[in-house]
Amino acid sequence: xxxxxxxxxxxxxxxxxxxxxxxxxxxxxxxxxxxxxxxxxxxxxxxxxxxxxxxxxxxxxxxxxxxxxxxxxxxxxxxxxxxxxxxxxxxxxxxxxxxxxxxxxxxxxxxxxxxxxxxxxxxxxxxxxxxxxxxxxxxxxxxxxxxxxxxxxxxxxxxxxxxxxxxxxxxxxxxxxxxxxxxxxxxxxxxxxxxxxxxxxxxxxxxxxxxxxxxxxxxxxxxxxxxxxxxxxxxxxxxxxxxxxxxxxxxxxxxxxxxxxxxxxxxxxxxxxxxxxxxxxxxxxxxxxxxxxxxxxxxxxxxxxxxxxxxxxxxxxxxxxxxxxxxxxxxxxxxxxxxxxxxxxxxxxxxxxxxxxxxxxxxxxxxxxxxxxxxxxxxxxxxxxxxxxxxxxxxxxxxxxxxxxxxxxxxxxxxxxxxxxxxxxxxxxxxxxxxxxxxxxxxxxxxxxxxxxxxxxxxxxxxxxxxxxxxxxxxxxxxxxxxxxxxxxxxxxxxxxxxxxxxxxxxxxxxxxxxxxxxxxxxxxxxxxxxxxxxxxxxxxxxxxxxxxxxxxx
Numbered sequence: 001x002x003x004x005x006x007x008x009x010x011x012x013x014x015x016x017x018x019x020x021x022x023x024x025x026x027x028x029x030x031x032x033x034x035x036x037x038x039x040x041x042x043x044x045x046x047x048x049x050x051x052x053x054x055x056x057x058x059x060x061x062x063x064x065x066x067x068x069x070x071x072x073x074x075x076x077x078x079x080x081x082x083x084x085x086x087x088x089x090x091x092x093x094x095x096x097x098x099x100x101x102x103x104x105x106x107x108x109x110x111x112x113x114x115x116x117x118x119x120x121x122x123x124x125x126x127x128x129x130x131x132x133x134x135x136x137x138x139x140x141x142x143x144x145x146x147x148x149x150x151x152x153x154x155x156x157x158x159x160x161x162x163x164x165x166x167x168x169x170x171x172x173x174x175x176x177x178x179x180x181x182x183x184x185x186x187x188x189x190x191x192x193x194x195x196x197x198x199x200x201x202x203x204x205x206x207x208x209x210x211x212x213x214x215x216x217x218x219x220x221x222x223x224x225x226x227x228x229x230x231x232x233x234x235x236x237x238x239x240x241x242x243x244x245x246x247x248x249x250x251x252x253x254x255x256x257x258x259x260x261x262x263x264x265x266x267x268x269x270x271x272x273x274x275x276x277x278x279x280x281x282x283x284x285x286x287x288x289x290x291x292x293x294x295x296x297x298x299x300x301x302x303x304x305x306x307x308x309x310x311x312x313x314x315x316x317x318x319x320x321x322x323x324x325x326x327x328x329x330x331x332x333x334x335x336x337x338x339x340x341x342x343x344x345x346x347x348x349x350x351x352x353x354x355x356x357x358x359x360x361x362x363x364x365x366x367x368x369x370x371x372x373x374x375x376x377x378x379x380x381x382x383x384x385x386x387x388x389x390x391x392x393x394x395x396x397x398x399x400x401x402x403x404x405x406x407x408x409x410x411x412x413x414x415x416x417x418x419x420x421x422x423x424x425x426x427x428x429x430x431x432x433x434x435x436x437x438x439x440x441x442x443x444x445x446x447x448x449x450x451x452x453x454x455x456x457x458x459x460x461x462x463x464x465x466x467x468x469x470x471x472x473x474x475x476x477x478x479x480x481x482x483x484x485x486x487x488x489x490x491x492x493x494x495x496x497x498x499x500x501x502x503x504x505x506x507x508x509x510x511x512x513x514x515x516x517x518x519x520x521x522x523x524x525x526x527x528x529x530x531x532x533x534x535x536x537x538x539x540x541x542x543x544x545x546x547x548x549x550x551x552x553x554x
Contacts, residue, residue, distance in 0.1 A: 009292075009430050011041045012285055017430045025050070025429045042285035044263055044500070045433035045441050049475040055468045056428065059480060060421035062459045063391055064398035067304055069457065071386045073490045076245050078306065078384035079364030082193035083242060083535060084298040086121070086201070089187045089194075091295075091508055092286065093121040115286040117238065117505070118512040119231055122201050124184035127223060134182055135167075141209055141223045143202045144182060148355040153311065156553055157356040163203060164552060165353040166195055168331065176345035179331045179352070190332040192325075193306075196359040204542035205230050208526070229526075231514040233533050236524050239516070241534040243505060246297060246389065247498045248489060255502040256517075262442060263287060263503040284511040287504060289433060292426045293478035294500035297493060299419055300483055301386035304394040309360040310553045313381045323396040329357045333401045343402045360551040361539055367550075370528065370536045375547055388491040391458035391483040393420055427477050435481025436474075438496045447484060449473035456487035 008018035016028045051059075092115060124132035127140035137144055146165035152158045166181040166189055181189040188198040209226045217225055243252045259266060264278040264285070278284075307313040308321035328334035328342050335341075337348025360377070363384055367375035376382065387394065397419040415421050426432075439446035452473050453461055461469065476484075482497025493501055510517045524533035526541050543549035 009041045009288055011043055011288060011430070014043065019429055025431060040283075040285050041288050041291065042264075043433075044287040044289045045438050047431040048427075048433040048437060048478075050428045050431060051424070051471060051475065051477065053425075053428075055464070055471055056424040056477075057415050057421060058464050058468060059459075059461070059472065059477070060415070060418050060424055061398075062461050062463065063420040063480075064393045064395060064418055065459070066392070067394050068300070068387050068390050068392040071301070071388045071491050075385040076301070076491075077365045078301075078303060078386050079193075079197070079361070079535065080242060080245055081298055081301040081303075081386050082191075082197050082364075084246070084295075084301070085194045086188060086197045087117070087238065087242070088295060088298070089185050090117060090119055090121045091115045091504075092291065093185050115284055115504075115508055116512040117231075117235055117508040118514060119201070119227075119234060121183075121185040121188060122198070122205065123227060128220070132184065135184060141219070141226070142206045145199065145202050145206070146181075147352060148358060149350050149352040151354045151356045153356055157311065157354075159355060161355055161358065161552060164199065164355075164358045166199055166202075166331070168352055170351070174346060175335070175348070175351060176331075179336055179345070179350075181331050186332050189330050191323075191327050192329045192353075192357060193359070193364075195330055195353075196361075200361070200539060200542050201230075204538055207542055207544070228514045231512065232516050232519070232522055233524050233526055233538065235509050235512070235516045236533045237535055237538060238505065239509070240532075243502065245492075247493045247502050251494070251498040251502050255499075255506050260503045260506055262499065264507050284507050287500070288430050289438065289478060290500050290504040292423070292430060292432055294482055294493070294497050295504070296423055296479050297389050297483065297486070297497065297501075299397065299423070300389050300391070300393055302394055302397065303384060303387055304396055306384050307363050307381040309356075309358065309363070309551070310380075311356045313363075315380050323394065324401075327401045329353060356553070358552055360553065361543070362547075362551050365536050365539060367536050367540070369534060370540060372536075372540070372545075375550065389483065389486040389493065390491065391455055391480060391487065423479050424477050427479060432478050434475040435478050435484075435496060436476060438478060438481075438500070442496060442499055444495055447476070447481065447488075451488065452476050452481070452484055455484055458484065458487045 008016055010016050014027055018026060018028065020026045122143070124135050127133055127136040133140065135144060136142065144167035145163040146167040147163075148161045148165045150158050150160050166183055169178055169180045169182055172178045180186070181195070183189065183198060189195045205226060208230050209222060212222055212225050212229070239256060266278060302323065305320045305322045306326070310316070312318055312321040314320045324342070329336055335345050335348035336353055337350040338354070339349055340347025362375050362377050363382060366383055398417070399414070400417045400419055436446045453469055461472070464472065478496075482493060482500070485495045485497050486493050488494070492498070506517070509515055516522055523530040527533035527537040539550060
């Protein structure tokens with residue numbers, strides 16, 4: 001296998017985990033400076049027994065065979081798939097890599113690589129940083145927004161609309177440079193759904209700024225007050241709205257009520273003396289079990305196509321918005337254009353998002369949760385829901401666009417464009433613990449071999465040889481294992497996967513400079529009451545509660 005995995009992981013105490021030139025996992029001991037320049041991961045469980053490539057390829061092929069059933073009990077609106085991706089980029093944002101220079105201090109190097117739910121993928125290092133000031137408007141308080149490009153389909157689409165695209169560079173000698181999003185993390189422009197989510201957060205911040213300005217705040221005080229209010233509402237929404245949809249609510253409530261039991265445990269949890277304790281002020285790490293396995297649940301939630309807006313849906317003349325098109329109409333994976341080649345950013349006529357591709361948020365989130373029946377689509381295909389969290393991925397994910405994993409000029413073998421194979425190979429690279437090892441660590445009853453092989457309406461593994469099946473049931477890759485767990489829990493993470501995800505979210509909130517966990521008396525002020533703030537409430541506030549802004553195309 002060629003060295004196609006360009007990712008590497010600096011694991012505290014182990015060094016830099018990557019592949020050698022023969023495609024085998026290795027650990028290197030970088031210099032002190034090199035260590036500081038790497039995002040800091042940790043290992044929660046033991047090292048695992050890696051599966052050979054033929055088994056990984058066979059499992060990956062079995063996983064990417066078509067859609068699973070829609071989520072249910074209750075159904076999860078499809079927008080949460082891409083909110084989850086937005087959150088992932090917040091957790092793993094490398095703030096010091098935005099514009100890395102020799103004058104970055106050691107403290108900045110470490111802090112810039114601390115996983116925390118603090119929206120640094122939105123704010124970067126702030127408006128007064130010499131490199132990150134470009135993300136901000138002239139007043140150094142508001143965030144820049146982008147303008148779409150008119151498309152002469154009808155009078156609504158045939159206009160440039162301010163605030164419905166990401167801000168883009170607009171200059172440079174290449175199209176790729178001109179269409180590049182001016183945001184801290186370019187991963188938030190790798191598909192249109194996460195890009196539109198980021199654009200909604202830009203609006204949310206700017207609306208909060210406008211509200212606080214009426215109280216007389218200005219300048220840097222206004223910015224810091226707005227950011228703190230945005231971050232706390234964001235964390236509250238994740239804790240009360242997002243997490244209970246993807247993880248068993250019982251696990252979420254236990255972790256946020258009683259604290260963590262396994263990951264970076266606080267000294268007050270006397271029951272867990274064998275785990276590494278943390279003191280107030282300790283910088284958090286990111287467990288590779290979360291990054292490489294547990295939080296990759298979102299890949300199974302992706303649909304192959306979406307009822308996107310009035311122009312692109314299953315009943316329109318233009319057809320439904322396929323996943324391939326959502327990649328195409330982004331700056332990182334595509335070319336923002338209906339013409340040209342997907343893997344060639346220099347092709348295509350548009351350098352900004354075409355106006356006809358603005359999302360209708362009424363089709364991604366259920367505003368009936370906020371009592372807004374007027375925001376229900378009644379004149380055609382309406383709300384999209386996620387695919388169930390399980391061991392199946394939609395077919396387009398076996399042929400990822402090259403830009404989505406950082407290269408446009410390579411021609412890798414087809415299996416290396418398969419998202420499931422890439423996930424399983426990352427686990428191989430870092431010698432990730434198996435599902436059984438993590439169940440033992442957490443004192444949980446592991447899944448039985450027949451559950452791993454048969455699942456519950458998930459991936460069918462009949463094409464594996466008996467030898468491959470034996471290897472898989474003895475050392476089940478953690479990502480596959482947590483998705484199998486979800487199949488037996490109505491499509492929510494449970495057991496090993498649920499515990500990993502809930503505890504990492506708890507630690508990431510605790511570690512944020514602004515934290516609802518360290519301010520337990522705080523309550524949201526921008527929702528319907530002082531105990532409620534959901535993603536629909538965030539969107540309603542950001543778009544002023546107006547249908548014509550949540551859905552500008554009508």
